[in-house]
Amino acid sequence: MSQVSMRIWRGDANGGDFETYTVDKQEGEVVLDVIHRIQATEAPDLACRWNCKAGKCGSCAAEVNGKPRLMCMTRMDQLPEGDVTVTPMKTFPIIRDLVTDVSFNYAMAERVPALLPPPMPEGGYRMFQEDVERGQEFRKCIECFMCQNVCHVIRDHEENKAHYAGPRFFIRYAELEMHPLDQNDRRELAQEVMGLGYCNITKCCTEVCPEHIKITDNAIIPLKERVVDAKYDPVAWLGRKIRRGSKRSATDAQVQPAP
Amino acid sequence: MTTATVTEHHDYDVLIIGAGGAGLRAAIEAKQRGLKVGIITKSLLGKAHTVMAEGGMAAAMGNVYEEDNWQVHFRDTMRGGKYLNNYRMAELHAKESPERVWELEQWGALFDRTPDGKILQRDFGGHRYARLAHVGDRTGLELIRTLQQKVVSMGTDVFMECKVLRLLHDANGSVAGCVAYWRPSGEFVTFSAKAVVLATGGVGKSWKFTSNSWEGTGDGHAMALWAGAELIDMECIQFHPTGMVWPLSVRGILVTEGVRGDGGVLRNSEGERFMFNYVADMFRAETADSEEEADRWYDDHAAGRRPPELLPRDEVARAINAEVKAGRGSPHGGVFLDIASRRSAEFIRRRLPSMYHQFMELAGVDITREAMEIGPTCHYIMGGVKVDADSAATKVKGLFAAGEVAGGMHGANRLGGNSLSDLIVFGRRAGMGAADYIEGGATRGGFDQGEVDKAIADALAPFTREKGENPYDIQRDLQEMMQANVGIIRNGAEVDAAIEALEVLTERANNIALSGGRQYNPGWNLATDLPSMLTVSKCTARGARDRKESRGGHTREDFPGTDAQLATVNIAHTTTSGDWRDAITTTQIPLLAMPADLKALLEEGK
Structure with missing residues (x-):
């Protein structure tokens, strides 16, 4: 049976190095299978985060040969011949080995003002398929945070994390903005507090999305356009001033009352 | 390494263990009652096994077939469960699931639509009408994200990547909290609560071929048993x-x-x-x-x-x-x-x-x-903690259970689509049950420090051994053994062999040796999951031995038909000492008697 050398980064916040494990190749295996085999034999303490092993939960993101991938959906036989290198996502602080501290994303999630729908009529809301489809695309997001990982605004500039929500949350803002029931207006918040303007549309996020969400074209660009509309449309401006716009202006971390 | 003190402690009114659909829905309910709520999850928030649910959630909204109503849904559920169900759970589920689905839309869920703008419903096995609200084939993700976003917007405390080792009792024998450890740091933490809701999901990781993630190790089932609750129908595996x-x-x-x-x-x-x-x-x-x-x-x-x-x-x-x-x-x-x-x-x-x-x-x-x-x-265990249908209360004061960890709702076999709706119907009811219990005067007392010390000593024992078993070997042997002996088709000899093999595996699990530290160490994490896996597997094997008939998710090739006497009972398991190595007692307890009006519904269309 032929073998493959896995170069896996091992260490913690204090530093680390690559360790090489040579394992048998088995038909149809994905990178996560190989990691599991190494855990079960040579290195029971090799840290790796995973859950569903079916591309649905987004837990096992790492960088395989330098590219962000879900380890459970990356087949070994589709990688180039030679050693396979596995490293943790670069943008987030290391906990141990392949596991990173992704709490930045959860902190950003807490700052998204909730949906504000009108009261529900008897027998449920009426919404049409074409109106929910735009939001449904963004709700496919499995929160693997690979888009956040590759976004150079925070990958290369740690200091931007304080004022930049990142692509995962721009699709969330876009989803709520396009939600047929929502009455909140988060455009100013997205632009002024969440750093939408920092995104210069390099589409790195879209390229790595395992759900093939068109993050830049379908979420970020339309969101930027809506921000511009809100800013320069004198009617919308007046509406905001006299607080009679169709949407309520939501602020950072504003917690909405339960409907 | 071998000794540890608890340096962190938290107090809550309601503590919820598990952050899948049932746990999150329970949290929302308890939170809306003005209580202080904490959620503990072994993984990150939003990764629970609920995301794996694909097809949809069953609710007789009648959007596609107007003829559909709760009575038909109830009948389908009972027939699917081969009448072993807790009828009251099946009744509440059928009646309440439409409201629970509509409620999700108020929190942001975007279901697929009918041409006239209502929630679209799809056909599934065992349901007479197209009944499953869905989003393509990723309905579980929609459910978890909707509930997650709601919970977060309410400002709920979530303890992520935190593994609970056991429940703690106060001096009166009520459940009063739990002891856990943080997976990232390996540090121990205790929680006190007036009420604890178990929402830990299933047990599938004890089989070799499973749809379950690593988390499906039966922690809640096992902890409930150790804490004094009853498990029922554990032989019924889907x-x-x-x-x-x-x-x-x-x-x-x-x-x-x-x-x-x-x-x-x-x-x-x-x-x-x-x-x-x-x-x-x-x-x-x-x-x-x-x-x-x-x-x-x-x-x-x-x-x-x-x-x-x-x-x-x-x-x-x-x-x-x-x-x-x-x-x-x-x-x-x-x-x-x-x-x-x-x-x-x-x-x-x-x-x-x-x-x-x-x-x-x-x-x-x-x-x-x-x-x-x-x-x-x-895929799924129908069996679980015996609960009161209306309040999700177990027989141990202060302890509630909802979702896959609870037993009774699905009888001997669950219909597809009835799981997601189970989570939101009984997750809410567990939140209500816990809140009612607290408003009825439950207080937060202390807990038995001896239980904390024992749990921590047990968890750390593998680090004290120079030589011993590899936890991964035990897990693999357990999975292969359960697949072979307590799989889809069973017989008496194989089930008896499984019961013996589980004792040997218990001995081996008692002799695990580990290297490395406690910080995000998957070998250690697995070692602390094995006691639960072994405990629930024993209950499954014992139930499979005693149910000498074939019914739903329990098929005996040596007893291919149904048995009239066994049709009237659940097989129940209890233990006395709370130690995971101790003997389990297995008995038969009668099913809840069904009122005449519901019985009549079952006769219709027979």
């Missing part, structure tokens, strides 16, 4: 008929029942649509007896009877198993699930996007052009 079988590394990954609901059919190696040969008498009157009749049904349920592919899951899984045994299986030991020859590529990609994706990327199979190879996979 083997989902359609899991992937190839490549081997993905064997067990779920293929949604929605494939069959949307027109997919099962064929053997001879191309025969074999399910027509496996229609049990109980379902004959409502099942099509020709392909032509079955095919008419998809477009108009009045024009023909249901296709046999949409029989309840236990029936379909047994049929597949029999075809493979008879030598008519697919090359990799399954059968064929064919939608490619029956629906357009565009339809398949729109209705089943993640199935398309999953087969394309993992197996190199284009399901719009080729049939899928599938076979049964361990």
Whole structure:
């Protein structure tokens, strides 16, 4: 049976190095299978985060040969011949080995003002398929945070994390903005507090999305356009001033009352 | 390394263990009652096994078939469960699930729509009408994200990657909290609470071929048993008929029942649509007896009877198993699930996007052009903690349970789509039950420090041994043993062998040796999951031994029929000392007696 050398980064916040494990190749295996085999034999303490092993939960993101991938959906036989290198996502602080501290994303999630729908009529809301489809695309997001990982605004500039929500949350803002029931207006918040303007549309996020969400074209660009509309449309401006716009202006971390 | 003190402690009114659909829904309810709520999860928030649910959540909203109502849903659920269900749970579930689904829309869920803008509902096995609210084939993700976002917007404390070791009691014997450790740091933490809700999901990780993630180790089942609660129906395990079988590394990954609901059919190696040969008498009157009749049904349920592919899951899984045994299986030991020859590529990609994706990327199979190879996979446990239907209360004061960890709702076999609705109906009721209990005067007292010390000493013991067992070896041996002896078809000799083997595995698990530190150490994490896995496996094997009949998710080849006496009882398990190594007592307890009006509903259309 032929073998493959896995170069896996091992260490913690204090530093680390690559360790090489040579394992048998088995038909149809994905990178996560190989990691599991190494855990079960040579290195029971090799840290790796995973859950569903079916591309649905987004837990096992790492960088395989330098590219962000879900380890459970990356087949070994589709990688180039030679050693396979596995490293943790670069943008987030290391906990141990392949596991990173992704709490930045959860902190950003807490700052998204909730949906504000009108009261529900008897027998449920009426919404049409074409109106929910735009939001449904963004709700496919499995929160693997690979888009956040590759976004150079925070990958290369740690200091931007304080004022930049990142692509995962721009699709969330876009989803709520396009939600047929929502009455909140988060455009100013997205632009002024969440750093939408920092995104210069390099589409790195879209390229790595395992759900093939068109993050830049379908979420970020339309969101930027809506921000511009809100800013320069004198009617919308007046509406905001006299607080009679169709949407309520939501602020950072504003917690909405339960409907 | 071998000694540890607890340096962190938290106080809550309601503590929820598990952050899947049931746990999050319970948290929302308790929070809305003004209580201080904490949620503990072994993983990150939003990764719970609920995300794996594909097809939808069953609720008799009547959006597609106006004839649908709670009475029909109740009847379908009881028949699917082979009447072993806690009737009151099935009744509440059928009555309340529409409200729970509509409520999700107020929190941001975006379901697929009917042409007139209502929530679209799809067909599934065992449901008389198209009843499953869904979003393509990723309904579980929609549920978890909606509840997650709601919980976060309410400002709830969530302890992520925190593993609970055991429940703690106060001086009166009420459950008063728990002891846990943080996976990232390995540090121990205690929690005090006036009420604890278990929402820990299932047990599937004890089988070799399973759709369950690593988390499905039965922690809540086991902790409830150790804490003094009863487990029932643990022999009733659902083997989902359609899991992937190839490549081997993905064997067990779920293929949604929605494939069959949307027109997919099962064929053997001879191309025969074999399910027509496996229609049990109980379902004959409502099942099509020709392909032509079955095919008419998809477009108009009045024009023909249901296709046999949409029989309840236990029936379909047994049929597949029999075809493979008879030598008519697919090359990799399954059968064929064919939608490619029956629906357009565009339809398949729109209705089943993640199935398309999953087969394309993992197996190199284009399901719009080729049939899928599938076979049964361990998917769900119907059994669980015995609870009061209305309040989700267990027999231990202060302890509640909801979702897969609770038993009774689904009887001997769960219908597809009834799980997600179970989570939101009984998650809410557990939150209500806990809140009512607290408003009734429950206080937060201390807890038994001895229980804390013992749990920590147990957890750390593997680090004290120079030499011993590898936890991964024990897990593998457990999975292979349970797959072989307590799988889809069982017999007395194999079940007895399993009961003996579990004692040997317990001894081995008592002798694990580990290296490395406590910080995010998966070997150690597994070592602390094994006591739960072994405990629930013992209950399953003992239940399988004592239920000398075949019913739903429990099939005995030596007792192929049903038994009139066993039809009236749950098999229940208890333990006395709270130690995971100790003996389990197994008895029969009578089913809840059903009122006459509900009995009459079951007679209709029989």
